[in-house]
Amino acid sequence: xxxxxxxxxxxxxxxxxxxxxxxxxxxxxxxxxxxxxxxxxxxxxxxxxxxxxxxxxxxxxxxxxxxxxxxxxxxxxxxxxxxxxxxxxxxxxxxxxxxxxxxxxxxxxxxxxxxxxxxxxxxxxxxxxxxxxxxxxxxxxxxxxxxxxxxxxxxxxxxxxxxxxxxxxxxxxxxxxxxxxxxxxxxxxxxxxxxxxxxxxxxxxxxxxxxxxxxxxxxxxxxxxxxxxxxxxxxxxxxxxxxxxxxxxxxxxxxxxxxxxxxxxxxxxxxxxxxxxxxxxxxxxxxxxxxxxxxxxxxxxxxxxxxxxxxxxxxxxxxxxxxxxxxxxxxxxxxxxxxxxxxxxxxxxxxxxxxxxxxxxxxxxxxxxxxxxxxxxxxxxxxxxxxx
Amino acid sequence: xxxxxxxxxxxxxxxxxxxxxxxxxxxxxxxxxxxxxxxxxxxxxxxxxxxxxxxxxxxxxxxxxxxxxxxxxxxxxxxxxxxxxx
Numbered sequence: 001x002x003x004x005x006x007x008x009x010x011x012x013x014x015x016x017x018x019x020x021x022x023x024x025x026x027x028x029x030x031x032x033x034x035x036x037x038x039x040x041x042x043x044x045x046x047x048x049x050x051x052x053x054x055x056x057x058x059x060x061x062x063x064x065x066x067x068x069x070x071x072x073x074x075x076x077x078x079x080x081x082x083x084x085x086x087x088x089x090x091x092x093x094x095x096x097x098x099x100x101x102x103x104x105x106x107x108x109x110x111x112x113x114x115x116x117x118x119x120x121x122x123x124x125x126x127x128x129x130x131x132x133x134x135x136x137x138x139x140x141x142x143x144x145x146x147x148x149x150x151x152x153x154x155x156x157x158x159x160x161x162x163x164x165x166x167x168x169x170x171x172x173x174x175x176x177x178x179x180x181x182x183x184x185x186x187x188x189x190x191x192x193x194x195x196x197x198x199x200x201x202x203x204x205x206x207x208x209x210x211x212x213x214x215x216x217x218x219x220x221x222x223x224x225x226x227x228x229x230x231x232x233x234x235x236x237x238x239x240x241x242x243x244x245x246x247x248x249x250x251x252x253x254x255x256x257x258x259x260x261x262x263x264x265x266x267x268x269x270x271x272x273x274x275x276x277x278x279x280x281x282x283x284x285x286x287x288x289x290x291x292x293x294x295x296x297x298x299x300x301x302x303x304x305x306x307x308x309x310x311x312x313x314x315x316x317x318x319x320x321x322x323x324x325x326x327x328x329x330x331x332x333x334x335x336x337x338x339x340x341x342x343x344x345x346x347x348x349x350x351x352x353x354x355x356x357x358x359x360x361x362x363x364x365x366x367x368x369x370x371x372x373x374x375x376x377x378x379x380x381x382x383x384x385x386x387x388x
Numbered sequence: 389x390x391x392x393x394x395x396x397x398x399x400x401x402x403x404x405x406x407x408x409x410x411x412x413x414x415x416x417x418x419x420x421x422x423x424x425x426x427x428x429x430x431x432x433x434x435x436x437x438x439x440x441x442x443x444x445x446x447x448x449x450x451x452x453x454x455x456x457x458x459x460x461x462x463x464x465x466x467x468x469x470x471x472x473x474x
Contacts, residue, residue, distance in 0.1 A: 072431035094435035
């Protein structure tokens, strides 16, 4: 299994494999070269709660999986044979033991995995619930706490209390690495906001100017926001996008302020959702998958009519993409890690639903088809592909 | 002493339900289990040395609540999975 490096300007042409993480195990969906026929393999670790599976784009072979079970604590598994066998980390992510008499933090689950910079081939980062940042320097075998974040004196203020988290626990996610500089990192926290480090995680600063927090008395605080998914464009790393609890935003780092591009979405749909997908070769093209964020926050497809939306002009205009999707009475949700793209031309889009379906579009969302159903609740979908 | 291992942890013990381990306390016993079956302890005990919410440990049929609980060589230890999931 191989992958096309992020930021490549050359489209991929090889077969695509989707890495499907679910509440009750993992599956692989293997496509043909035309991305029209799909074969499912699995389950892997049936019954384990799998939050993320990621292929290392640097060695194009190592897979890491964040998992736990209902009874057992969190861990990370590693495979170097295309997912046939998995070996557990000998030192999974864990907070430091608290001094006697003090209450320490406990990792409930590993939520997010990010391979390190290409210049650091064995480095990985992990984000956890509750919000914690961990780093491996040996390909995921052992994990160390990133003390610059986890022990930062302002971290308790940034992250808030247990009530400030998402329903299944507050999370650290969207760990991003500037392709120009291994020391330049971003992360997102639900809750907490977007944060930046320019010294490889030794110190962090909030990066939330311009972003709303409708659930706080101060609508534009320095931190405490709820980014659902944050991405930087691999070809233009000064362009950031986020799907936030309070809308869709874009930031040009030369301007330094989040701009709510979701205000141009249709009013009856709104700009609330979880996933966000960028075009790997076009920094102006973004896909989202809106959900109902009105009243009690049903977190379902608005009106029971699921659709993706795309902008090709950096958020000035949006187009609905629902051909092939259910036209009524479809109430699924797409979680923040459960929508992704391949690097073909035209690009393929994929999403997994809370009701266990995987949908694919080989033409950038113009038409959709269901390529797997009856899986458990899907938490994450990642696309890997053979090199061009 | 004899230790009963529940199904979620048997991937560590080669699918054995009953294993042998030693220790004068539950904490020492679990440390010995982790030496024999690496990685097993962290799945049961968190980084603050607390028994995880859905794991239960019984000594001679009586539940113990912490790692300091004493053990004798003749004791029987059961590690059980509490009700969980859905």
